[in-house]
Amino acid sequence: MIRVMIVEDDPMVASINKRYVESIKGFSVIGIAGNGEEALKLMRNRDVDLIILDVYMPRIDGISFLKKLRQNNVTTDVIFVTAAKEIDSYDQSMAYGAVDYLVKPFEYERFKKSLEHYSMRRKILKEKDIIGQEDIDRIALSCGSEKExxxxxxxxxxxxxxxxxxxxxxxxxxxxxxxxxxxxxxxxxxxxxxxxxxxxxxxxxxxxxxxxxxxxxxxxxxx
Structure with a gap:
């Protein structure tokens, strides 16, 4: 089971994201935090595989939170689900290792595709000691649109x-x-x-x- 933490300051959006996550086989939400500060505290006592992360939040925003994780050598995977459309937000999220970036509003199918792709990616990386070009291409390309x-x-x-x-x-x-x-x-x-x-x-x-x-x-x- 892939353990997910949702970091989102809007309780209604967090609840929707939780339902979305738990509707997809193999995923379970083990915690919800209202900002990056709360999330850091929760992570001290819980093992988290994947974080569904917003950008715009009080105290510690999503980008700053992700930077703190990486500075502390925490490699937990992150998928951004946010209204932030600035190029800088997207660019920084990728630079700090986010595996996907969904801009609100989005279709449920896009969210589902993102998590299924993540599950496939995780399986490949856990099961193999050596990765081939075919595996890399599957990881890099399978979540993109048909046009991409x-x-x-x-x-x-x-x-x-x-x-x-x-x-x-x-x-x-x-x-x-x-x-x-x-x-x-x-x-x-x-x-x-x-x-x-x-x-x-x-x-x-x-x-x-x-x-x-x-x-x-x-x-x-x-x-």
Whole structure:
């Protein structure tokens, strides 16, 4: 049984998350904390395999809590379930070893898929002393959407998520590749490749802006 702790300051959301977790075979909620400070206290007396973690919380927020865990060499796995859509929150969560990041509101099926993927990942890592490329690909790719799994060769899922996240954050606004490149510290050439892919699958649209002089500029907008 995979032992889960939920760290969420909204009691109603925590209750829903608990029902979601316990509806999935092989998972059991062994504790609920209202913030990172409470969670740290609970973890002193309980063995936890997986933490369902929010970002926005009083006292110790989710990112700070995860940092404290890693600074204390606690390797407990974390899945973020949060309303935080900032690129920085996502980027830091991945840097500190979160295994997934779900943005509220989300469908139950996405939550279920995340936990089932985690269970598969855990099984592979516990049963094998040596991991092969096939196993790595299963761990890395099986939780992504069908669109992400069919991403063309040469495009990386993490970079795609960052570009996609920036477009979502600025939904409805026309943006240049230069702006995205500067904001995400990625080369303009790279940004254009990801924007062209997002345009090809219908997530964004391109408009050409003609200035008084010089070449026309491509402007990108999330649909």
């Amino acid at each position: 799994q069919s991403t063309p060769k040469g495009l990386h899922i993490k970079t795609l998520s960052r570009v996609r996240g920036y477009m979502l954050k600025n939904k409805g606004r026309l943006i240049t590749a230069d702006e995205i490149a500067t904001a995400l510290s990625i080369t303009k050439v790279t940004v254009r490749r990801y924007l062209e892919y997002l345009e090809s699958i219908g997530e964004i649209e391109i408009e050409v802006e003609y200035g008084a002089v010089g070449r026309p500029t491509n402007m990108y907008r999330h649909i």
